[in-house]
Each structure stands twice: as C-alpha cells, then as structure tokens.
Amino acid sequence: MKIEKFDTLPSTNQYCELLNLSETEEFTVIVARTQTAGIGQRGNHWEAEPGKNLTFSLVLKPTWLPIADQYQLTKAVSLGIADFLMPLITEGNRRVRIKWPNDIYVDDKKICGILITHRIAGGQIAASVVGIGLNVNQIDFPEWVPNPTSLSLLTGQEWPLDETLEKMLNCIAHRYNELRNNPIGTLDEPYLNMLLRRGKEAQYGYQGQTILATLLDVNRYGHLQLVTDKGERLSCQLKEIQFLY
Ligand code: BTN
Numbered sequence: 001m002k003i004e005k006f007d008t009l010p011s012t013n014q015y016c017e018l019l020n021l022s023e024t025e026e027f028t029v030i031v032a033r034t035q036t037a038g039i040g041q042r043g044n045h046w047e048a049e050p051g052k053n054l055t056f057s058l059v060l061k062p063t064w065l066p067i068a069d070q071y072q073l074t075k076a077v078s079l080g081i082a083d084f085l086m087p088l089i090t091e092g093n094r095r096v097r098i099k100w101p102n103d104i105y106v107d108d109k110k111i112c113g114i115l116i117t118h119r120i121a122g123g124q125i126a127a128s129v130v131g132i133g134l135n136v137n138q139i140d141f142p143e144w145v146p147n148p149t150s151l152s153l154l155t156g157q158e159w160p161l162d163e164t165l166e167k168m169l170n171c172i173a174h175r176y177n178e179l180r181n182n183p184i185g186t187l188d189e190p191y192l193n194m195l196l197r198r199g200k201e202a203q204y205g206y207q208g209q210t211i212l213a214t215l216l217d218v219n220r221y222g223h224l225q226l227v228t229d230k231g232e233r234l235s236c237q238l239k240e241i242q243f244l245y
Contacts, residue, residue: 017117202243
C-alpha cells in the first residue's frame with residue numbers, strides 16, 4: 001500500500017483520473033487535507049472542512065472482476081467501511097448501515113460517502129478509482145448538507161486522521177481480498193444484511209410521486225428492487241428513486 005499525501009487538491013478522484021493508471025500501483029492512496037472541488041454523487045459538491053476529515057481516493061485493479069459484476073466492488077468497499085466503523089460506534093443501540101447504493105449511515109445520518117469510477121479497457125476493468133469522504137472531526141456542517149454526522153459527533157472525541165485512515169484502509173483491503181479470493185456473490189448476503197430499510201415499508205420519491213414501498217434486494221447490476229404497497233415490483237437505478245424521510 002502506497003499513501004501519497006497532499007495539502008490541497010481540487011479533488012482526489014479527479015487527480016487519480018489524470019494519472020496514468022497503468023503505471024500506478026494497485027492500492028495507491030491519494031489523500032488531501034483539503035479539497036477545493038470535492039465531487040459527490042450525482043455531480044454534487046462534497047463538503048468537508050479542511051483538516052478535519054478524511055478525503056482520499058484509492059486506486060484498485062480488479063481486472064479479475066467481470067464488468068457485469070462491477071457492483072461487487074461497491075459491496076466490498078461499503079462493507080469494509082462499515083466493518084471499520086461498527087466497533088467505534090458502541091454507544092446505545094446505534095446502527096451502522098449501508099444506504100443503497102453506497103452511503104454509510106449511522107442510524108438516519110450520513111457519515112461517509114463513496115464515489116467509484118471504473119476505467120474499462122479491452123472489455124475488462126483496467127482500474128477503479130474509489131473516492132471516499134469520511135466525516136471525522138467536523139462538528140458543524142452547512143445547512144445544505146443533508147443529515148450529516150461525524151465520528152466526533154457520535155463519540156464525543158477527536159480522532160487522529162492518519163491512524164484512522166490506516167485502519168479504515170485495512171478493513172477495505174480485507175473485504176476486497178475476500179471478494180477476490182471467493183466465488184462471485186460471497187458478499188451479497190453480508191451487504192444485504194447491512195442495507196438500510198431492508199424489509200421495511202418506507203416512503204420513496206418515484207416518478208414525481210411519493211410512494212410506499214418495501215426494499216427487497218439489489219440485483220446483479222446494482223439496481224434497487226422494491227415492492228410497493230400495491231404489490232407492484234420496481235427495479236430502480238440511482239437517479240430513479242429518492243429515499244424520503
Ligand atoms: C457522495 O456524494 O456520497 C460521494 C462522496 C465522495 C467524496 C469523496 S472525498 C474524496 C474523493 N474525491 C472526491 O472529489 N470525491 C471523493
């Protein structure tokens with residue numbers, strides 16, 4: 001594992017996209033103390049107070065993973081982060097959960113976001129850039145950030161960033177190796193078991209309406225599988241459905 005630290009970058013994901021990934025070692029980690037243009041899902045800005053959080057990207061080379069199964073990488077990374085967080089969040093009945101597709105929540109608040117891009121060459125995944133933003137020591141968040149939390153807010157203590165990063169990377173590496181060394185599908189059940197709202201009826205925004213539906217599963221391609229209160233089956237991609245509270 002090779003960790004390269006920067007004081008300021010526009011975005012660690014963007015930095016990795018510009019690297020010659022064929023000459024970049026697998027498990028190279030690019031960390032920035034401050035990102036001036038951090039990228040979130042759906043093209044949103046990723047907010048992180050300088051010096052208080054972990055914002056980094058990890059270069060992986062899952063050349064052994066069929067393109068059709070690329071969602072397995074999302075499972076491995078989100079499970080690794082959940083594994084890392086679970087023992088730290090010990091107070092009360094708090095629950096670490098994966099909010100489909102790959103946000104990490106503690107109860108109903110978001111602590112970590114993940115953004116994965118794949119580089120495809122010759123019909124296979126040549127490299128993947130896994131961007132991770134973990135809220136660590138930030139206490140105040142701008143109003144526009146939807147339901148944020150941080151390790152400090154949850155535990156009442158400050159966390160050392162370097163040590164936290166190293167432990168988190170080890171947990172991700174463990175799940176990544178589990179994925180690599182086992183038949184495809186090994187992580188399906190652990191991922192499903194961690195899914196927020198699984199098996200529970202809840203409100204969603206779908207085709208401009210509020211619907212009641214129960215989250216059942218995630219298919220091979222990472223599409224969310226639900227059944228509505230009217231018994232209709234839905235299969236949704238990221239932009240097709242919103243979790244409502
Ligand atoms: C999300 O919207 O939930 C995904 C957030 C991903 C943010 C991380 S921070 C490090 C890496 N670099 C970026 O520009 N984005 C990702």
